[in-house]
Amino acid sequence: MIRKIIAIAKQDAREGLYYRFDLLLYICNFMIQIAVYVFIWLAIYNQGNQILGMSFEQVTTYYILVVSLDPIIGWGINEILGEAIRDGQVLRELLHPISFFSYYFGIRIGELVEAGIVGIITFLLCAILFGIVLPQSLFHFCAFLVVIVLSIIVIYFFEMILSMSAFYTNSVWGIEILKRAIISIFSGMIAPLTLFPEWVQKIANFLPFQECIYTPINIYFGELSNIEILQTIIKQGIWITVLYLLAKFIFHKAIKNITINGG
Amino acid sequence: MAIIEVKNLVKTYKISEKQNGMLGYIKHLFHPKYREQTAVNNVSFNIEEGELVGYIGENGAGKSTTIKMLTGLLTPTSGSVIVNGLVPNEKRIQNNKQIGAVFGQKTQLWWDLPVIESFRLIKKMYEIPEGEYRKNLKKFTEILQLEELLDKQVKNLSLGQKMRCEIAATFLHNPKIVYLDEPTIGLDILVKDNIRKFIKDINKEKKTTVILTTHDLKDIEEVCDRIILIDKGSIIYDGEKEKFKDIYGNKIIAEFVVKNKTKSVTLETQEEDFEVIEETENSLKIRFNHDKLTVINIVDSISKYCEILDMHVQEQGLEEILKEIYRGEIIRD
Ligand SMILES: Nc1ncnc2c1ncn2[C@@H]1O[C@H](COP(=O)(O)OP(=O)(O)O)[C@@H](O)[C@H]1O
Numbered sequence A: 001m002i003r004k005i006i007a008i009a010k011q012d013a014r015e016g017l018y019y020r021f022d023l024l025l026y027i028c029n030f031m032i033q034i035a036v037y038v039f040i041w042l043a044i045y046n047q048g049n050q051i052l053g054m055s056f057e058q059v060t061t062y063y064i065l066v067v068s069l070d071p072i073i074g075w076g077i078n079e080i081l082g083e084a085i086r087d088g089q090v091l092r093e094l095l096h097p098i099s100f101f102s103y104y105f106g107i108r109i110g111e112l113v114e115a116g117i118v119g120i121i122t123f124l125l126c127a128i129l130f131g132i133v134l135p136q137s138l139f140h141f142c143a144f145l146v147v148i149v150l151s152i153i154v155i156y157f158f159e160m161i162l163s164m165s166a167f168y169t170n171s172v173w174g175i176e177i178l179k180r181a182i183i184s185i186f187s188g189m190i191a192p193l194t195l196f197p198e199w200v201q202k203i204a205n206f207l208p209f210q211e212c213i214y215t216p217i218n219i220y221f222g223e224l225s226n227i228e229i230l231q232t233i234i235k236q237g238i239w240i241t242v243l244y245l246l247a248k249f250i251f252h253k254a255i256k257n258i259t260i261n262g263g
Numbered sequence B: 001m002a003i004i005e006v007k008n009l010v011k012t013y014k015i016s017e018k019q020n021g022m023l024g025y026i027k028h029l030f031h032p033k034y035r036e037q038t039a040v041n042n043v044s045f046n047i048e049e050g051e052l053v054g055y056i057g058e059n060g061a062g063k064s065t066t067i068k069m070l071t072g073l074l075t076p077t078s079g080s081v082i083v084n085g086l087v088p089n090e091k092r093i094q095n096n097k098q099i100g101a102v103f104g105q106k107t108q109l110w111w112d113l114p115v116i117e118s119f120r121l122i123k124k125m126y127e128i129p130e131g132e133y134r135k136n137l138k139k140f141t142e143i144l145q146l147e148e149l150l151d152k153q154v155k156n157l158s159l160g161q162k163m164r165c166e167i168a169a170t171f172l173h174n175p176k177i178v179y180l181d182e183p184t185i186g187l188d189i190l191v192k193d194n195i196r197k198f199i200k201d202i203n204k205e206k207k208t209t210v211i212l213t214t215h216d217l218k219d220i221e222e223v224c225d226r227i228i229l230i231d232k233g234s235i236i237y238d239g240e241k242e243k244f245k246d247i248y249g250n251k252i253i254a255e256f257v258v259k260n261k262t263k264s265v266t267l268e269t270q271e272e273d274f275e276v277i278e279e280t281e282n283s284l285k286i287r288f289n290h291d292k293l294t295v296i297n298i299v300d301s302i303s304k305y306c307e308i309l310d311m312h313v314q315e316q317g318l319e320e321i322l323k324e325i326y327r328g329e330i331i332r333d
């Protein structure tokens, strides 16, 4: 099964890498974004302001990480799957000799290869250009990676659930916007979550999205104790289980009831 | 035991009746109104291993709906489908391993990649043994003339080239059963011939069961041994292709080139057992039942009114027979 998923991932990545030039443009775009942020923060810090006790280097690092993680978390399967459902191509995909979830997980990993290349290159170039704070320790860096990998799985099931609504409605685009809004607010992508009102933080604490950006970055900086890191991982495990079951449930309901367009 | 058993199969679609405008939309949210449409109505048939079946009918007759239920993509409203011992919509993945399918414009080829890459992924997904894969690839490449296509990106292929690759992809894993829903739609004659030949060859060699929906009757004439004719969701004929012609057809069309016509043949022969379809000053087109009359009879009858210069006789094709059935001109006894 794993071998088949990897084969699908390779295929998807190969197709994505066919558009190498696009990936290059993404990297440029992300670097410009980071540069703008860095200069804004530079101006603020030059006026002698201190924000949340973070040094300028920390803020810079925060934004470099946010922007580099953005494609890794955000380039999911929502649009691909939604589109496939809408134009009926999903009929073909339901005829593969492996489960629908495995197939799309393969696609997700394929997308991750492209996103990973973009994210890592952006991160490295910016680290050299603007300078960064290194992770607290090797342990913290590993924990940072683990939490991100688990987040990718959480987001995968979250996207499967959202996309399957395309079986009932036709608004793939609206759902993509909704997903982006939810993730960017509650993950700390727009700004560190400590800048938000308390009630937003409470919701964010409950939802699994702050583990996409905010929590791993804090782990990177060494702001979380070992116990807190463990709690984070357990929380993610629970969310993965819940979303997995929910996604399967919705899929089996949908597949029994829907009639797919086309053909 | 039949490889496909379909019993009292029914599919009723629920079509939501949306009213126009915002108000209508809101009304619909609270009081959804549905219209029911029965696309497949109490259909039963058995198909044996190795059969080549043509599933034919007009647009909207219910062909695709039936195929979707056979492949497990659609849950029947009632009735049962058993394919090689499995209920497809319950054991979807298991069933997928033993079947192949082509659905009109849907594709399993990867748009941006060379064709061969898609084939390789299929090999991995279906766990096709290396030797078997090589053997099939070689044979398919030969029959379907894929030599120059394999290294091309799918997006650069013409419709006919794409369909040839699609067909090859569908048979690569030696499926026991293959469903082809309108595989030849929009293709030119040469490609159609090519695909028909391929289907026949593979069926002969591997005993692959093939169900082919089409409204190109040439497909049926050349490929299939058995016809299932569906109209408005119900089967109106199921049996051998040749018997079909016997029951509905066995009609001969004779065209004559004539001169010195003295009277209107149409009027003069009204009482006779044949039918004049077309009449001009120097031509006649006559249809008659071969069980009752022979060409000699016809020649005898009409030579009273004109001089026959030339004639051409042919059996009525499947297409004309179907047209008549649809027009309601033929009703089976
Ligand atoms: N998803 C659907 N929802 C509602 N009605 C449908 C749907 N698919 C097909 N139909 C209706 O069912 C009937 C049979 O369609 P179909 O099986 O596609 O016919 P064919 O393949 O023979 O052209 C048609 O009247 C069609 O309008």
Ligand SMILES: [Mg+2]
Residues within 6 Å of the ligand: A263, B063, B064, B065, B181, B182
């Ligand atoms: Mg159809």
